[in-house]
Amino acid sequence: MAKAFQKIYTQITAITKATCSLKAEGVGNDELATVNGKLAQVVKIVGDEITLQVFEGTEGVPTNAEVIFLGKAPTLKVSDQLAGRFFNAYGDPIDGGPEIEGEEVEIGGPSVNPVRRKQPSELIATGIAGIDLNNTLVSGQKIPFFADPDQPYNQVMANVALRAKADKIILGGMGLTNDDYLYFKNVFSNAGVLDRIVSFVNTTENPPVERLLIPDMALTAAEYFAVAKNEKVLVLLTDMTLYADALAIVSNRMDQIPSKDSMPGSLYSDLAKIYEKAVQFPAGGSITIIAVTTLSGGDITHAIPDNTGYITEGQLYLRRDSDIGKVIIDPFRSLSRLKQLAQGKKTREDHPQVMNASVRLYADAANAKTKLENGFDLTNYDERCLAFAKDYSDKILAIDVNIDTTQMLDTAWQLFAKHFKPEEVNIKQNLVDKYWVK
C-alpha cells in the first residue's frame, strides 16, 4: 500500500488496547494510517505526538511497527456496482466478488442544510398493524426497535424491509452473530431481492472497534443512491448498542471522563450524527433508518436507549401477547412521532381517531386485567374490554397479519360495534355517523 514518497515511521511511544501513539509531522486530524498493515485513524494530536485508534486492536503491535499515513479520512468507492454486494467495515468485499469501481468519497460527510430538507410524508406500508395502524412510518424517518436480546428483532426487521417498497435496502450489521448474518443473507436471497441490497457487516468474529465505521459506510452508500439516483433507501442498523459499546471502549482507552453508564459524554452527538442522516431530499430521494437498540433487562433509562429515544422519531417495542401467544408491536410504549404526517392524510380520514380509541380501549382492558389479577370483580364494561383486546390482538395486531391500512380500520370498526356502544369509544360524532357498523 506504501507509495514511494510516503514517509514510514517506526517508533511507537505508547500502546493501549485500542490506540497507539508516535511522533510524526504534517498529520491531519481524522487521517487514516496503517500500523504494520492494520488500519488506524488519527484521534488526537498534541504537538508532534499523534494518537491513532487501531481498528483491529493492537494485539501484537510492536514498538517498532511500520506506520504509514495515508493522507485521507476513511472513504468508500460508490457506484451502482455496490448493489447486491457484501462488504466488511472498511468497505472491502467479503463475498468473493471484484473490487468496486467508482467515485471515492469520504465517509461521515457533511450534514444536510435543514432548510433544504423536505418534510417526510410518504407512507411506508409494512402490512403490520402495530406499525401501519398505530405507529405509521414515513420515508425520511429514523426509528429503532427497543428489544431484549432474546426477541426476534432481526426477523421482524427483515420482514419490514422486504414488505416496504424501497428501491435499496442497506444493511449495517454491527456485532452480528454469524448465524444472524447468514439469516439476513438467506432471507434476502430467497426473496430474490439481492440486487436491491447492499450490506456492510461486522460480525462478532471481527474486532469491536471496527464497528465504528459501519454506520458511516452504510449511510455513505445510502446517500449515493438517495442523492445521485433519487432512490428511496431503507437503512437497517443492527445492533446500535454494540456500536455504542465500541465508542465507550475507545473513549475509555483515551482516558476520557465517562458520563452516565460509563458512556462517553459525547454519546448523544455521536448517535445523532448517524440517525440525522435520515432525510427526505428535495429531489425525491430519501433515507429512512430502522435500527435496533438492544436493552439490558428492558431498562430504557440506560444511557444508550435513553439518548437514542431523544434522537429518533419514536421507538418500537416487541412484546409476546399471552392472550394469543404471538409477537405483537406493543401498542402502549411504541410511538412513531411522524405518524400524523401520514395518518388521515395518506390514509383514510378516520385513522387517527380509530387508532387512539383502540389503544385507549386496549388500555382499559389492561386495567381490567390488573383488577382480575388482584381478585376484584369485573364490571360488564371490563369484561367487554377484555374480549375486545383479545380480538384486537388476534385480528389486527399480531405480526403475522398482513393487511392494508383500510382493512385494519374496517376491522377496528367491526370490533368497536361488536363490543361497545358508540358513546363508549369517544370518537368524533361525524366519524361515528359515517363508519359505525350497524
Added chain:
Amino acid sequence: MTKGIVKGIIANLVTVAVDGPVSQNEICYITIGDTRLMAEVIKVTGDNVYVQVFESTRGLKVGNTVEFTGHMLEVTLGPGLLSRNYDGLQNDLDKMEGVFLRRGEYTYPLDEEKLWLFKPLAKVGDTVEAASWLGEVEENFQPHRIMVPFVMEGTYTVKSIVAEGEHKIHDVIAVITDKDGVDHEITMVQKWPVKKAITAYREKPRPFKLLETGVRTIDTANPIVEGGTGFIPGPFGTGKTVLQHAISKQAAADIVIMAACGERANEVVEIFVEFPELEDPHTGRKLMERTIIIANTSNMPVAAREASVYTAMTIAEYYRSMGLRVLLMADSTSRWAQALREMSNRLEELPGQDAFPMDLSAIIGAFYSRAGYVYLKNGKSGSITFIGTVSPAGGNLKEPVTEGTKKAARCFYALEQNRADRKRYPAVNPIDSYSKYIEYPEFADYVKDILGADWIGKVNHLKTILQRGKEIQEQINILGDDGVPVDYHETFWKSEVIDFVILQQDAFDAIDAVTPLDRQKYMMDIVIDIVDHDYDFDNFLDVIDYFKRVINICKQMNYSEYHSEQFEKYVAQLKELLAEKQIVE
C-alpha cells in the same frame, strides 16, 4: 491583530500558540486550505490557548495558521431579522448553496440591499443614550425601532437625523455627538456580544401580565406571564415538542424566537413547512412573519449548539428594547448542557455530577435571568418570556440539568410518562406542575379584570379536587370498587371531568388545539358547576356510566366552534343530563 499556529487537536478542541494578547471568548479563524473555520477561545494556560472550533476539524494539521479578531462572538442586529432561518452562529441558512452544509461557509444575516422606509422619532438637539429610539421602520407590519447602539456609553446629543425616506441598513441615518464633541455616525445595524446581557432599560419589576397561550393546562391551571420563565421537562415521547410548538403558534406575543438546540432536524422542518401557512390567532397574519428560527440541529457542530441559545436570547433582548413582547422557546436546554459537558471533558476539567461542569447550575441561572418584563427608559414596556424544554436522562428529574433549571424557572410543566402512555395529552402532570405567578398579588390583581375576581380561588379549587381524585384512585386500586363509598367514586369522576374537559386538549384538532381565554373562562364555569353539585347515585356503576356521558358531551363541545349551533346543542344536552342527577338544594 494577534496571530497563532495550531499545536494540537482533539476532536473540536484545538490548542494554539499565539504571538500576542488574546482574551477569553475571543473569536478566531483557523485557515485550512481555502476555508477558514470559526473558533472561540475557552481557556488560556501559559502559552497555550484552547479554542473550540464551531466546525468539523477533519484534516486540520499542526502548523495551520490562526487569526484572532479582537472581539467575542457577536450577533448582527437590524431590520430584517424576522422570518429568517439562522444557524447557531446567525448564518442565514437560506443563503447557503447546495443541499449539504459546507464547512467554513458563513453568510451575512441581513439583507444589505433592501430599502426600508425610515421614519425619524428623535429630533436634532435631543439627548440620547444607548437604546434610545432614533427612528423606526416597518418590519412585517410591526414597528422596528432603530436605536442608539447598546455598546455606546454615556449620553449624546442628536446632531442630525435623516428625514422620512427609504434607506438601506448600512446608510447613516443619524449623527450623534458625545460630551467631548466627537461625532458618531449611526446606521440601522449594530452588533452585540451574545454572552453579555443587554441591560439598557430602566427597571425590571416582577412580571404580572397573563400571557395567553391557548393551552388550557397552562392558561387555566398553571399560567405563565409576559416576561415569565418556565420549563418543560419530560422523558422522550411525552410530547415536549408538540407542546412547545403549540405554545409558539398560539401565544399572544409580538415576536417568537425558536431556538432548536441540538434537536431533530425534521422538527425544524415541520416549523419551516407550517409557519408560513398558519395564521397568528391574534393578528391573522402568517406565523412566520413574527418568527425567527435559530436551528442548530443535533447533527450540526456541538460548539455552535452552545452559542445558539445565546444568539437567540440576544436577538430577543434586541426586540424587547423596542417595547415588544417576545416569546423565546429553546428546545432543548439539556443539549446545550451536554455541549458544555463535552467541552469540559476535553479540557480535562474536574467533573461535577454526571460529568457535567461544576458551574452548570450557575450558567443555567444566569441565562434564565436574562428573560423578564422591563420598563424601558422612555417609559414603555417590553418583555421576554422564556420557556425551555429539558430532556432528563432516563426520565429522572433528579439529574443536574433539571435540578439546575428548577432553581431558575418560575413555572414547571412536568410531562409524565404515565399520562403519555394513557394518551392523556398534553401529558402535563396536574399535581406536580406549578406556576409561582399564581401566588403573586400583582397577578391576581391583573386577572380579576379579565377572568373575574374569584378566578384564582376557582383554579385552586379544581386543583384540590384533582389531588383528592388521585388519592381516591389509589384507594380504589387497593380496596377495589366496592371497598369505598359511592361518593368516593363521585369525587374521583369529578376529577376525571376536570382532566378530560380542561386539562386534556387535542393539539391536532383545528378547534380544540387553541382555546381563547374567554372560552376557557366559560368552560371553567361549566366544570365548576359540575363538580360543585352533589348527585344522586345508588351504586358506583351508575357514577361511572353517568360521568362518562358528561365527559363525552363536554369533549364534543371542545371539538365544536365556540357558540356555534352545534356547540349550543351540546350545551343543552349537558343541561338536560345534569338535571337528571344533580341534587338541587
